[in-house]
Amino acid sequence: MARGGAPVTMSDVARLAGVSTATVSRVVNGRYGVSVSTIEQVRSAIEQLGYESSLVATSLRRSRTNVLGLVTHSFQSYTAEVLKGVMDALSQSGFDLIIYANSDLYGTYSDGWEQRHLARLSGTLTDGCIVITPSGEVRSGTPVVVIDPARGSAAPSVTADNFAGATAVVGHLLGLGHRRIGCIAGRAGLEAAWSREEGYRTALAEAGVPFDPGLIARGSFNPESAAPLARALLDRPDRPTAIFAASDGMALKTLQVAKELGLDVPGDLSVAGFDNIPESALAEPGLTTVDQSVYRLGYEAARMLKGLVRGEWEGPVRTVLPTRLVVRGSTAPPGSPW
């Protein structure tokens, strides 16, 4: 019963059953050409010892493991939603999922973590991998699907229609009458950040509103990064009447900064975000934002990876999912302009 002892190996089973490990392997893997009585013996030995084959040894020897990998940096609510989608897509597919997360968030491995983890997993452990928001291009010997890729990445990917979403929400602000609209952009290297910023510029251009470089600030998608930027924007004498932040986390932080500065939202300032995280509905006032179905990002990525691994993927290798404008209380016509 191997309780606290060394793990039971195939040799242990072979010895007890009085056969070779080759035969045990055949029984374990249901290969043809083993006599019924031998199967019986081996089965009983397996039962008796509580044997389970080692994933590591098996994967080292075999080319196919039926395990898919997912590499991530952290576990925010975003990640959790992605995972739900991935798991649902993999349900009953015969593929198990292994997730690799490194713990040295601020340590020596911070740079290029995704490539390192990918290489460690994809040697032989997994048949393919999903990588979430990598900071650069990723390469691997097995199929890879990237969720929210780095800008310019050529890897198969799944992403929301960030450009359309940003255009829509900035268009909404323009429609309310705003003309001075600040933008707190996201992490420079990410495709998503770039598209959202581009959507902002395009919406302004289409409305004939001249672009003011002084109204754009660059954050990192991290909520904390937005505080000083929002403060700087709101301290300007020609303060914007609205701010579009490229993520809800940053938008919520902006809401907080506005409150600290004694500004009323949406009376003195309209604020809009991107993502539609659960906290946005709870904020006071509720945050106007763009919904991207993070669940579907995960679902579609897993579906694509599954197909790629099986060699039966016929669809496009770049999937762009629709976004949806969600209007709540944080945006209104400019009220008390200076």
Add this chain to the structure above:
Amino acid sequence: MARGGAPVTMSDVARLAGVSTATVSRVVNGRYGVSVSTIEQVRSAIEQLGYESSLVATSLRRSRTNVLGLVTHSFQSYTAEVLKGVMDALSQSGFDLIIYANSDLYGTYSDGWEQRHLARLSGTLTDGCIVITPSGEVRSGTPVVVIDPARGSAAPSVTADNFAGATAVVGHLLGLGHRRIGCIAGRAGLEAAWSREEGYRTALAEAGVPFDPGLIARGSFNPESAAPLARALLDRPDRPTAIFAASDGMALKTLQVAKELGLDVPGDLSVAGFDNIPESALAEPGLTTVDQSVYRLGYEAARMLKGLVRGEWEGPVRTVLPTRLVVRGSTAPPGSPW
């Protein structure tokens, strides 16, 4: 640059550097006794080929991998919270985390999944594992910490003080004047389910309220399982004036059933849950519940596992974390008794 080709192995590096794989291994692992010039050659070959050591091969050969495992059945918000705690506890610890989730939720592997996954990982891949809500006892050659163990499990574990929490919330209902309090209990085999039910009984006993077996129904912690049970309870001629459900998911479902039956909450019926999931604050009315810090469950489990693996754990191997009563609008004195 191994783009889409076979992964680069240590032999490739050795060949290019003109040394043996033994020497490459020494350089990769920073072992002493390699000449500076050789180190230089090997380093440059590694760089050139983009070599990363295979986690699988390394772990098969070595006893220690500095990777901790986590085995789970699904990815609910509960799991996500646990993961956040685990990751924070592991931050900068030198341990990476690998999570194994099986996709056959309703397939052939459903039974004993935790033991199977544990065995597959703990052969050599991980130095120790956390297992979330296993359905039975788990055993492994490496340290294991269980979050919300099966009833009667002897494994090291971390769990909330479910008994105290249930006693408190049922005490709250009794204090409001309720005497007929229904109970929708959780999955039979789990320690948490048992303790919550036991807390219910104890609170009644202490208040001198006789226990009515007809008022107790057994669900599975799954929200869906609660609907027919709630309906049956509320269809009784001697309907309870309050229902305590052993999880928020089941309590929210009960809220919904009550609404369908035209019952006002809390006017006609008080409802209380357990867990304090985010949705409970958003419900209308807000759900009275017991807060258990799922984040801390994960944090403490990881902390314990880390210590166990390093052989330096001095604390208790069973950690029970405090719970906290959260009163919201779903409970009130019995209003319109029949």
Add this chain to the structure above:
DNA sequence: CTGAAAGCGCTTACAG
């Protein structure tokens, strides 16, 4: 300081 060789736990041709 360096390499040949054994071996971690498996699987898979190859013989018999």
Add this chain to the structure above:
DNA sequence: CTGAAAGCGCTTACAG
């Protein structure tokens, strides 16, 4: 129908 042997990519005594 079954086993001996090679080998997956590494690490580690053991020689030299």
